[in-house]
Amino acid sequence: MESKGLYIIDADQGYNMLEAVAEAKRCLNCKNPTCIGGCPIENDIPEFIKEISKGNFGEAREILARKTNLPAICGRVCPHDLQCEGHCILAKAGKEINIGKLERFVADFDHTMGLINEKIPRKTRGKVAVIGSGPAGLTIAGDLAKIGFNVVVYEALPEPGGILLYGIPDFRLQKDVVRREIRKIESYGVTFMTNMVAGVDFTVDTLFQSGFDAAFIGTGTNVSNNLDIPGKSLKGVELSSYFLRTSMLANEGKLNSSDVIVKEGSKVIVIGGGNVAMDAARTAVRIGAKEVSVVYRRSEEDMPATRAEYEDALREGVQFRFNSNPIEYLGRGDEVCAIKVMTEEGEEILEGDVMLVAIGSKPAKRIVSTTEGIDVDEKGYVVTREKPYGMTTLKGVFAGGDVVHQPATVVKAMKEAKKVAEGIAAYVDAKKLLDL
Template sequence: MPNMSLEKVKIPEQEPDVRNKNFDEVSLGYTKEQAMEEATRCLNCRHQPCKQGCPVGVPIPEFISEVAKGNFEEAYAIITKENALPAICGRVCPQENQCEGKCVRAIKGESVGIGRLERFVADYHRDHGQKTNIKIEKNGKKVAVVGSGPAGITCAGELAKRGYDVTVFEALHKTGGVLSYGIPEFRLPKALVQQEVDGVAQMGVDFQTNVVVGRSITIDELQEQGYEAIFVGSGAGLPRFQGIPGENLNGVYAANEFLTRVNLMKGYEFPNHPTPVKISDTVCVIGAGNVAMDAARTAKRLGAKEVYIVYRRGAEEVPARAEEVHHAKEEGIIFKLLTNPVKIEGEDGWVKSMECVEMELGEPDDSGRRRPVVKEGSNFTIETGTVIVSIGQSPNPLIRQTTPGLDTQKWGGIIVEEETMKTSKDGVYAGGDVVTGAATVILAMGAGKTAAQAIDEALKKEDR
C-alpha cells in the first residue's frame, strides 16, 4: 500500500545560522530509510504525468519503485538510461515546475520528492556503486562540442555512447560551464561536478580547456579540420546592466563575475587561493532570479552583515525557485521588493550608496506580469559599498560574429529548428542557454540530448 502521508519526508539541512557562515552543502540528503519511506508515497499512476514533466524523459515511477524496495543500483540504472547527470539534476532542477509540478500527490498535499530521491540514488551509487568498464565501438566519425556546460556534456556523452569521437572545447580553464562557475558550492559541490564530467571522459570524450571558439579557432576552421558535425552549447555568460549612473564604479559586480571569482576561482578560500573578493558590510543584489539568490547567499557567507535583494516587482513575480527564496530568507537575506535602483553614488571611485525608488504594480505587460510603475517622490538611499547586478545574461557575441551563415535573434540567441536543434549553417547544431537565453540545467540537457539524436541520424543518413 502506498504511504498516504500528505507531506514529503523532511530532508535534513544545516541550521540557517550555521550554514550562512560556511560553504558546505545546505541540504544533507536522505538516509536509506528516509528515501525508501518517501518512495512509498508514489502512487505509480498509469498515466505517469511526472514523466511528461521531465525534459529528458526519466522513467520516474519505475526508478522510485526500485528505491521503495531498496534496489538503489537498479534505480540508478533506470535514471541514467535517460539522464547522464542525476546528482546534479537532483540538486538544481526546478522540480516544482517540472516532474513534481505534475505529480498527482500534489493535488492534495505535497508532491513526491522526486528530486530528493534522484539525488539520493545518484549519491548512493557514487559511494557504493561498482565501476563498470564501458566498451564502445567507434564509428570513425568526429564531432565537436563547444562548451562543457550541461548542454555540451549531455550532447557529448550521448554521441560518445553511439561511437563518435567527440572533442569538447571549453573556453575556461575548468570544465562544467555554469555548473562550475555559476552555482555555488553550498548548492552544488564542485567535486561532484568533476565526477560527472569524469564519467563522460571515461566514455572517450576529449576535453580541451582554454579554447575560446570564435577567437582561438572558428566554427569554419573546426569544419575544415574534419569535424562532421558541431554542437554549440556555449551558454549565456554575457551580463546585462541597467544602464543607470554609477554602474562603472569599483564595488559594482556583474553576478556572473562575482560568482565566477567565488566558485571557479575559489575566492571563498582566500588567501589559500589568490582570488580576493572585496565586499562591504552592506551588499545590494539587484534582481530576484536564482542567480540573484546565489549571489546574495554567497555574499552573506563571505561576511556581509546585511544583504538586500532589490527587485522592482512584488513577491508573486519573484522568478527564483521557492526553495531558493525560502533558504535565502532563513539565512537572513532582506527582501526589498517593489524597489528599483535609479543611481549608484560613489566616493573616490568606490560605491558609497544606491538611490532607489518605490514601485507599485500597474496593468500586466507582454509577459503577463503586472508592470511596475514608479511611485512619485518615493526616492530613498541605501548606504552600501557593494552592488551585484543580476538582471539576466545573454550569449557572448564571439561565435555569431565569427561564423558566416549563422542566423541569430536580435538579442543574440542562435536560431534553431526545435525538433533537431539544427542551425541555419550546415552541420552546425546548438542548444541550451545560447539558444534560449539563461534557463535551467535540465532544459539545456534536453537540448543536448535532442541535438545528439539529430546529429546521429543526419550522419547515418549520409552513409546510406
C-alpha cells in the same frame, strides 16, 4: 559540513539508505503517473523509485541512465516543486514524494559504490566537436559517445562544467559532484580540451578542416547585462556572475579571499529578482556580510526567482525592496556608498558598500562573428531548425541550450540537447552514406 576558504558549505547531506527506501515505499506507483509528465526529460520516475523500494539501487541507476547523464546534478538543482514533485498525485495533500532527493540518492550511491558499468560501443560513427561544456554540451557529449561517436569538447575556461561549476554556488551544488559527473562522461571516451576559446583559439571552419563531421555550439549566455546608470564605474559595483565565480574560486583556495568583493561586515545590495540574484545574496550572507538586501524594480509577485529560492533567501535573513527602480549609484570618492532608487513614494537612497548586478545575460558574439552563415535573432540567440533537429543556418553546425532558447534551467538545456544529439547523429549518418 565542509570548511573551505571563504565560508562553510552547509549543503543538505541527502538521504541515507534507510531513508531512501522508506521514502520510495510511499510512492503509489500510479497507473497513469503524472510525475513523468512534469519531468522535461521524462525520466521513468515510478520505475526507478520502485527499484529503490526493493533495495535494487543498481537497477534504479540503469533506469535513470536511459534518460540522463547528470542525475547527481538534476537531483540537487532542478526546480522539483515546479516539475516532477509538483505533478506528483500526493502533492495535492502536500505529501509529494521527494523525487529529487531519491534521484540524488541513486546517483550518489552509484558513485560511492562504483556501480557504473556502461557498455560503450567503439567510436565508428563519426567525429563531433562540442563547443561549451555546460549541461547542454555535456549531454550532447554523453549521448553521442554512448552511441559510437568520437566526441571532443572544447571549453573556454580552465575546467569543464559551465554554470554548474562557475555559477551555481557550492552550498547548492558541491563542485566535487559536478567533477565526478564530468569524469563519468569522460569515461565514455569523450575528450575535454580546456582553455580553448572558439573564435579566438580556433574557429568552426578550422574544426571542419581538421576532420570533424559536425559541430555543436552550447556556449550559453555568458555576457552579463550591466545596469547603465550614473556611477556604474565606482569601486564596489560588480556583476553577480563575476562575484559568484570569484567566491567559488576563493572557496576552493584558487583565489585569495581579498579578491572577492564581499567581505565580512559588508553592506550588500543585490540588484535584480531572478535566481542569480538569490544566489548572489545568499553567498554574501555566507561570507559574513552585515546586511544583504535585494532591490527589485517590480513587485514580489512579478519576481522571476523560484519560490523555493526566494523563501530560502528570506529564511537566511536577506531583505527585499520591491517596486524600487535603481537610477543612480552614489559614491564617496571613487567608492560606491549608496544607490538611489525610484519608488512609488519618490526617490529613496539605500546605503551599501557593495552593489551586485544580476539583471540577466545574453550570448557572446565570438563564434558567429568568426564564422560566416550562422544566423542569430535580434537579441543574438542562435537560430536553429526542426530537421535535422538543432541545425543552424550553417550546414553541419548545430546549437542548443541557453544560447538558443534564452537562459532557463539545467534540465531544459539537457532536454533540448538530447533532441539535438539525435539530429546530429542522423545528419552525420546521412553524410557518411552520401560520402561513400
